[in-house]
Amino acid sequence: MPRLAVPLTESQIRALEPRAARYCVADGNGLVIEVMTTGTKVWRFRYTLNGKRQPLATIGDYRMISLRVARAKAQKYVEMVAQGISPVATARRDRGAESNADVLREAAELYLATAMAGKSDEYRRTTRRALDKDVLPAIGGKPINAVTPDDIVAICERIKNRGSPKMALHTRNVVKRLYVYLIARQLANSNPAEVVPARSIATFDSRTRVLSGEEIGTMLHAIDASSIRRPLKLALHLLVLTMVRKSDLVESAWAEFDLDHAVWTIPAARLNADRDRVVYLSHQAVSMLRELHRAKASRNYVFPSVRGDDRSIAKSTLNQAVKALGLEVEHFVLHDFRRTAWTHLREVAQRDVALDSASALEAQNPHQEDDVAQQRRIVQAWADFVDGQIEAGRQAVISSV
Structure with a gap:
């Protein structure tokens, strides 16, 4: 039984280097890519008709035909061969119909x-x-x-x-x-x-960039629907909910959290500050952290590096994850989440008479029990607001389908 070809990837194809003689690499289903001595890469179709191996049929130049399109054409030719029809003439017409992409x-x-x-x-x-x-x-x-x-x-x-x-x-x-x-x-x-x-x-002054409620919902919904790793999705969501600096979150350790009491204490030493910072957690944030804890890959860090050594992910990891999504949000950087949160909290506080809008803008490090209760109401109101924006973004996507 012939050995099945391992499907290629775009990155593998780009990495193919020319040799002294041209050579072919199989993708499967009759599709091969031929690498010429000049470095040019050409899609070909390998097939047998009436029991005889036929010359390779040319599909086209790799530069103008993606792997996905080449596979679709190969599948069409497979079906023709199954009916006893040579695909050569069809392949020639297909190539003639392709643009040369010079313009x-x-x-x-x-x-x-x-x-x-x-x-x-x-x-x-x-x-x-x-x-x-x-x-x-x-x-x-x-x-x-x-x-x-x-x-x-x-x-x-x-x-x-x-x-x-x-x-x-x-x-x-x-x-x-x-x-x-x-x-x-x-x-x-x-x-x-x-x-x-x-x-x-x-x-555009990035120091004044504030995401609209619609942008928050659209962005977080897109992140949730993306293919990036689950811990990074949760990290980006927690960055919004906790209103902390990116470095505070990605370098966080499990020892800093008391999830039973919904409290996160960031040590003063890690902040280069005179005292610890207390961050009160919403129900949504606690739920996400518990999920991370159940699947934790490190005894120490909430977001450990995938390299296997016991250290946190790099500070740039979240930026790279967002950049890879290709989100159409102009002039946005992750630091804008903090400014966005405080701006919207003013509006949330104004709509909720039980909230003190002045307290909503203070750091989460109160000294009185009343302050603790107020801060907890603030972070929960913010988390509920974010949930509402995500649901609105989800419904907008559904209605556009």
């Missing part, structure tokens, strides 16, 4: 059809809108490598003149991601959007 408009269509396939409907919609409305009408007819930073600046200036600086920056970012894709597929030599500074397009 930006064609490259953008390739990008949308392949790189965007696994993204959310909203992400694809906003990306296509930026390309169709402003980018392609201006430079869609230019060769990929003829697009310059001046072209990008001109497009962004036109958008800014419409009174939309945020959209201008978003459009620049879309072009930047498009060229990252084209460079990875060896269709572009450089990224004209990368050298255009974000500050030259839209100046």
Whole structure:
């Protein structure tokens, strides 16, 4: 019985290096990728017809055809062979129908059809809108490598003149991601959007960035629905609920928590402060921490490194997790969660007469029993507010399907 091929991944294909003689690597189902001595990679289809091994049928250049699309074409050819039909003529027509992606408009269509396939409907919609409305009408007819930073600046200036600086920056970012894709597929030599500074397009004071309730709900729902590791999902959610600094959370140790009393005491030594900081925990936060504790991979740290040694994850891990999601939230950094929480707490306190809006803005380190009760009400009101935003975001996704 012939040995089954282990399916390839995009990263494995990109890592294939040319040799003195060209060679093929199988993906399975008749699909192989041939690596030429020049480094060019070409999809081929291997098949047997009427009991005889046939010459490889060419599917197309890897730079213009993703692994997902190549597999779909191979499956089509498998079905033809099963009916006794040679796929050669069909493969030739398929190649003729493919764009050569030499022009930006064609490259953008390739990008949308392949790189965007696994993204959310909203992400694809906003990306296509930026390309169709402003980018392609201006430079869609230019060769990929003829697009310059001046072209990008001109497009962004036109958008800014419409009174939309945020959209201008978003459009620049879309072009930047498009060229990252084209460079990875060896269709572009450089990224004209990368050298255009974000500050030259839209100046935004990150110290005043506050997420709207809708943005909070959309972001946390997207995080929950993503494929990132469960502990990182919980860490990002806890960052919102606890209103602490990122480093305080990722370096936290189990010894600091009293989950039975819903209290987290951050030692003064870890804070470089004169005294410990007491953080009161909502019901939602306690539930998440108990889940982490049941599955804990470290005796000491709440968020241990996956490397196996007993230390916490790196401070940059959460940033990388959020960046990998490709969320369309302009000018957002994780530190904005704290500012967002305190801003919304003012509004929550104003709607709830039992809450003191002044206390809602104080650090969680009270000295009187009344202060403790008040702080507990505050953190629970905030957690309930966040839950409401997540549910609203979930319903918005459902209604758009």
